Amino acid sequence: MMMSDFAIETDGLTKVYGAGNTEVVAMREVSVGVRRGEIAALLGPSGAGKSTLLTAVGLINPPTSGRISIGGNLVMDGPRPQTNLTAFRLRHLGFVFQKSNLIPFLTALENVLVALELNNVGRRSGRKRAMELLDYLGVAERANNHPSMLSGGQQQRVAVARALANNPSVILADEPTAALDSHRGRQVMDLFRKVAHEQGAAVIVVTHDHRALDVFDTIYEMEDGVVRLSESR
Amino acid sequence: MNLAYKDIRHHFGRFTLTAIGIGLLLMIVMGMGGIYRGLVEEATLLVDAIGADFWVVQNGTRGPFAEVSRVPSNLVHRVAAVPGVSNAREFVFHTIQREHRGKPMRMAVLGLSWPVDKGAWLPLLTGRPLAEGHFEMIADKTLGLSLNESIRLGQETYTVVGITNGMVGSGGDGLAFFTLSDAQAIQFDLPGETVRLERSARQARLVGMDWGATQPNLVDRAASQSSEIPSLGPPQISAVIASIAPGTDLRSVTSILSGWEDVSVHSRQDQIDLLLQGMVDKARRQLGLFSALLTIISAIIMALILYTLTLDKIHDIALLKLIGAPNKVILGLILQQGLVLGSLGYGLAYLIGQKLFPLFPRRVVLTDDDLVRLAFIVLGISVLASLLGIWKALRVTPNEALSG
Numbered sequence: 001m002m003m004s005d006f007a008i009e010t011d012g013l014t015k016v017y018g019a020g021n022t023e024v025v026a027m028r029e030v031s032v033g034v035r036r037g038e039i040a041a042l043l044g045p046s047g048a049g050k051s052t053l054l055t056a057v058g059l060i061n062p063p064t065s066g067r068i069s070i071g072g073n074l075v076m077d078g079p080r081p082q083t084n085l086t087a088f089r090l091r092h093l094g095f096v097f098q099k100s101n102l103i104p105f106l107t108a109l110e111n112v113l114v115a116l117e118l119n120n121v122g123r124r125s126g127r128k129r130a131m132e133l134l135d136y137l138g139v140a141e142r143a144n145n146h147p148s149m150l151s152g153g154q155q156q157r158v159a160v161a162r163a164l165a166n167n168p169s170v171i172l173a174d175e176p177t178a179a180l181d182s183h184r185g186r187q188v189m190d191l192f193r194k195v196a197h198e199q200g201a202a203v204i205v206v207t208h209d210h211r212a213l214d215v216f217d218t219i220y221e222m223e224d225g226v227v228r229l230s231e232s233r
Numbered sequence: 234m235n236l237a238y239k240d241i242r243h244h245f246g247r248f249t250l251t252a253i254g255i256g257l258l259l260m261i262v263m264g265m266g267g268i269y270r271g272l273v274e275e276a277t278l279l280v281d282a283i284g285a286d287f288w289v290v291q292n293g294t295r296g297p298f299a300e301v302s303r304v305p306s307n308l309v310h311r312v313a314a315v316p317g318v319s320n321a322r323e324f325v326f327h328t329i330q331r332e333h334r335g336k337p338m339r340m341a342v343l344g345l346s347w348p349v350d351k352g353a354w355l356p357l358l359t360g361r362p363l364a365e366g367h368f369e370m371i372a373d374k375t376l377g378l379s380l381n382e383s384i385r386l387g388q389e390t391y392t393v394v395g396i397t398n399g400m401v402g403s404g405g406d407g408l409a410f411f412t413l414s415d416a417q418a419i420q421f422d423l424p425g426e427t428v429r430l431e432r433s434a435r436q437a438r439l440v441g442m443d444w445g446a447t448q449p450n451l452v453d454r455a456a457s458q459s460s461e462i463p464s465l466g467p468p469q470i471s472a473v474i475a476s477i478a479p480g481t482d483l484r485s486v487t488s489i490l491s492g493w494e495d496v497s498v499h500s501r502q503d504q505i506d507l508l509l510q511g512m513v514d515k516a517r518r519q520l521g522l523f524s525a526l527l528t529i530i531s532a533i534i535m536a537l538i539l540y541t542l543t544l545d546k547i548h549d550i551a552l553l554k555l556i557g558a559p560n561k562v563i564l565g566l567i568l569q570q571g572l573v574l575g576s577l578g579y580g581l582a583y584l585i586g587q588k589l590f591p592l593f594p595r596r597v598v599l600t601d602d603d604l605v606r607l608a609f610i611v612l613g614i615s616v617l618a619s620l621l622g623i624w625k626a627l628r629v630t631p632n633e634a635l636s637g
Contacts, residue, residue, distance in 0.1 A: 106236075
C-alpha cells in the first residue's frame with residue numbers, strides 16, 4: 001500500500017507491446033501524480049504514448065511493469081490487479097472521450113443514472129443526483145432526449161455528468177474537445193476546471209488543443225513514451 | 234434500470250419485425266405439431282365415433298380403412314348369432330372423387346345400417362338424421378355441400394338432409410353418410426356398357442359349358458342382374474361392426490370369431506392401432522422430423538439474430554464495462570432480450586395460428602400439452618440462442634469503447 005496526498009500516482013510505469021524484433025516500448029518509466037482538485041494536461045504528438053498512459057491509469061490496459069495507486073490504494077502492481085478493477089473503476093474513476101460515448105438507447109438522464117445504479121444508488125436518489133448533475137452542467141432541459149437529439153457539446157456535457165456521477169476521485173479525459181468547435185471546446189475545458197476545483201476530483205486531460213492550456217494547473221508533455229513535467233502553477 | 238427494455242424501446246420497429254419473423258417461424262413449428270395431432274385425431278375419429286367393440290373384416294386384411302375388405306352381407310347374421318354379441322351392423326366404406334361445381338370433390342362414403350342406424354349419433358350442425366331408406370345423405374361441412382342441396386352420384390340423385398362438423402376420414406376427406414344400400418349403389422355403380430359386356434360374357438361362358446347346353450333357362454338367368462345371381466354376386470359390404478352385451482368378455486367373443494376361416498377380427502383398439510401405425514406413422518415421422526429440423530433452424534436463426542443484435546451493441550457493451558458494469562449486467566441484457574424475443578415470437582405464433590390454422594385444408598389441433606411443450610422448447614431455444622451473443626459480449630474489453 002502506497003500512502004501519499006495524490007489522488008492518482010504512477011510509479012515507473014512501463015508498457016511494452018510485442019516481443020523480440022517486434023517489441024515496441026509505448027511507455028517508459030512514467031512516474032506522475034495528480035492531486036485532488038488539480039487539473040492536469042497531457043500533451044504530445046500522436047504515438048507518444050498518451051492514450052497508453054491514460055488507459056493504464058484507467059485500469060483497462062495493464063502496464064508491463066510499474067505501479068498505480070488511486071486514492072492512496074495500490075491497484076496495479078505491474079500487470080497484476082490488486083483489487084476488482086471493474087468495481088474499482090465504477091467507484092473511483094470517471095471517463096470522458098473524444099466522442100461523447102453515450103449509450104444511444106438511453107436518454108441523457110438515463111446515461112447518468114446507469115452509472116449510479118451500477119453503483120447501487122437507489123432509483124429515487126439516483127434520479128435526483130443525475131438531475132442535479134445535468135443541471136450543474138447546463139443540460140437539464142435535455143434530460144429526456146436521446147443522444148442523437150443532442151448537439152456535440154451537449155453530449156459531451158452529459159458524458160461529463162456521467163463521469164461525475166459517483167463522485168470519482170479521478171476523471172480521465174481523452175481529447176474531449178477534438179470533435180467540438182473552438183468555442184464549445186473552450187466551454188468543455190472550463191467545465192473540467194470547474195469540476196476539478198469545485199468537486200475536488202483529479203482531472204487528467206489528454207489534449208492537442210494548445211489554445212486552452214491556461215485552464216490547467218499542471219502540464220505534462222510526453223514523447224516516445226517518456227513523460228516530462230512542462231509546467232506547474 | 235432495465236437495459237434490455239430500454240434497448241428494445243429504442244429499436245422498437247426493428248425488434249418488432251424480428252419478433253414477427255420469429256413468430257411466423259414458431260407458428261410453422263406449432264402448426265406442424267398441430268397437423269400431426271390433427272392426423273391422429275382424424276384417423277381415429279370415425280372408429281371412436283362409431284363406437285363398435287370389434288370389427289369383422291375379410292380374412293387376412295386390415296380393413297376396412299387401412300386396406301380394402303370385402304365380406305358377404307349375410308355375415309352380419311352370423312356375427313349377431315354369436316353368444317355375447319348385443320348387436321351387429323353392416324358397414325360400407327369407400328372413397329370416391331367426383332366433379333362438383335367444376336371442382337374435384339373427394340368424399341368418403343359411409344353406409345349406415347338402415348333402419349337400425351339413421352345417423353342419430355352424428356354431430357349435426359344443422360338438418361336431421363336420415364328419414365328415408367333411399368336418396369338422402371348427411372354430409373360433412375368440409376365437403377362444401379349445403380343443406381337441401383342435391384348431388385348426382387352414379388345413377389341416382391341424393392339430397393343433403395344434414396350437415397356434420399369435423400367428420401372426416403383418415404385421409405382427411407369429408408364423410409358422407411348414406412343408407413347401406415345407397416352406399417353400395419354408389420360403390421358398385423358400373424357404366425351400362427360394362428354391365429352389358431359382363432352379362433354377355435356370362436352367357437358365353439355358360440353356353441360353352443354342359444350346364445348351358447342341358448339347362449337353357451340358366452343362360453337366361455345369367456343374363457339378368459348380378460344381384461339376382463347370389464352365387465356369382467361379389468361380396469357386398471366392407472365389414473361387420475358389432476358390440477358386446479354388458480358383462481361379456483370381449484376376448485371370449487373374439488376367440489369364437491377368430492376360429493372362422495373367412496374373416497379376421499379386430500378390436501376397437503386394434504383398429505385404432507392399425508390406423509395409427511399403418512396409415513399415419515410415416516406422416517407422423519415425416520412431420521416429426523420436419524418439426525425437429527424447423528426447431529433447430531429456429532434456434533439457429535434466433536441465435537444469429539441475437540448475435541447480430543449483440544454485435545450492434547458491442548461498443549455500448551464495452552462502454553458499460555468501462556464505466557463499471559459487471560458481466561452479469563451484460564449477460565442479463567442479452568438473455569432478457571432473447572427471452573423477450575422468444576416469448577413475443579411464441580405469443581405471436583399462437584395468435585396468428587389461431588386465425589390461420591382453421592383455414593388449413595386439414596385439421597390442425599393444438600393441445601395444451603403440445604403448447605406447453607413448445608413453450609419450454611422456445612424457452613430453451615431462447616437461452617441457447619442467447620449463449621452465442623453472451624459469449625461474444627463477455628469477450629468484449631472496455632478498451633473497445635475507446636476505439637471510436
